[in-house]
């Protein structure tokens with residue numbers, strides 16, 4: 823062992839922390855999200871990593887809600903030029919559909935939804951591109967006015 827060993831150890835530990843940073847960030851985001859809320863959801867579905875955020879964070883009936891969707895592949899590259907759709911359904915048969923448009927940022931898409939009724943909505947995002955499809959389902963809990 824040389825005098826430099828502790829420093830080398832620290833450096834190695836620092837590299838390990840850097841490598842874990844995205845995982846830790848995702849965990850923190852998941853812990854911060856309220857159950858059933860679409861706020862800052864991050865999920866790996868097969869090869870695709872989805873990150874979904876709603877604005878506002880707490881959704882209410884009649885609100886204009888903007889969803890920002892970020893998708894990346896198994897190598898953490900943004901998935902651009904995919905066709906995305908967002909469909910929300912309620913057990914009573916209500917449906918909301920939104921087109922999901924690309925933004926100027928690679929792999930980032932946006933959709934706007936107005937929920938006509940309070941309650942739990944099953945939201946399904948689907949992506950199609952390069953003969954592959956992927957989908958991501960989450961629950962949006964919409965509060966009453």
Ligand SMILES: [Cu+2]
Nearest residue numbers: 912914916939
């Ligand atoms: Cu309904």
